[in-house]
Amino acid sequence: MILPAGFYRRPTLDVAADLIGKVLVRSGGRGGGFRLSGTIVETEAYIGEDDLACHASRGRTARTAVMYGPAGRSYVYLIYGMYCCLNAVTEDPGFPAAVLIRAIEPLEGIERMMRNRNGNKRTTELGSGPGKLCQAMAIDRDLNGADLTGPELWIEDRGIQPGPIRTSPRIGVDYAGAYRDKPWRMFVDGSAHVSKRPSQDNTWRKL
DNA sequence: GTAGTGATTTTCT
DNA sequence: GAAAATCACTACA
Numbered sequence: 001m002i003l004p005a006g007f008y009r010r011p012t013l014d015v016a017a018d019l020i021g022k023v024l025v026r027s028g029g030r031g032g033g034f035r036l037s038g039t040i041v042e043t044e045a046y047i048g049e050d051d052l053a054c055h056a057s058r059g060r061t062a063r064t065a066v067m068y069g070p071a072g073r074s075y076v077y078l079i080y081g082m083y084c085c086l087n088a089v090t091e092d093p094g095f096p097a098a099v100l101i102r103a104i105e106p107l108e109g110i111e112r113m114m115r116n117r118n119g120n121k122r123t124t125e126l127g128s129g130p131g132k133l134c135q136a137m138a139i140d141r142d143l144n145g146a147d148l149t150g151p152e153l154w155i156e157d158r159g160i161q162p163g164p165i166r167t168s169p170r171i172g173v174d175y176a177g178a179y180r181d182k183p184w185r186m187f188v189d190g191s192a193h194v195s196k197r198p199s200q201d202n203t204w205r206k207l
Numbered sequence: 208g209t210a211g212t213g214a215t216t217t218t219c220t
Numbered sequence: 221g222a223a224a225a226t227c228a229c230t231a232c233a
Binding site for chain 1: 223224225226227
């Protein structure tokens with residue numbers, strides 16, 4: 001079942017948690033073309049203009065406009081001049097928020113994903129990071145604003161029961177002041193496909 | 208195994 | 221002009 005727009009039009013933390021275990025699917029090319037997919041194992045929530053880590057904290061601009069639009073669309077942006085990151089827009093129109101898809105466990109089209117990733121042979125290196133998964137699944141800014149109910153990019157519920165979910169502070173947002181330590185990153189505990197494994201850090205709590 | 212650093216360009220100040 | 225929701229590579233243990 002493809003997740004409907006209503007799935008995304010909810011509190012962002014709920015969407016971030018519920019997306020764990022869902023399947024991200026990318027389809028393209030002519031006449032059937034290709035189909036790539038992977039189970040989502042890591043997400044992060046970015047919530048509103050008050051959240052100093054959220055791009056919308058600087059207000060509405062050409063880049064952040066999608067986040068102010070309806071839920072269930074994609075927000076794809078370029079980071080560090082080289083990589084793209086994929087988000088799902090959440091909440092009511094007018095309230096800027098999104099869930100960053102940070103890691104997937106590859107399911108379908110693994111051979112093609114390896115080619116997209118410059119011949120990388122390890123499945124754990126195909127989707128264990130927001131830039132990596134976009135490269136593997138051929139997601140770039142052409143898909144910014146795309147409807148996440150298809151036909152190029154969507155997320156399905158296949159009834160997968162993810163392992164235990166943990167939370168942690170978000171990655172790479174040390175500049176975000178009081179919002180730096182918010183435990184708004186969600187990931188499958190122990191998965192080999194998440195972007196970073198826990199170090200000696202007992203501040204992370206069970207969800 | 209961990210730590211440090213350069214690549215590259217859009218975006219907003 | 222500075223910073224950025226990252227990654228790959230190198231050096232070293």
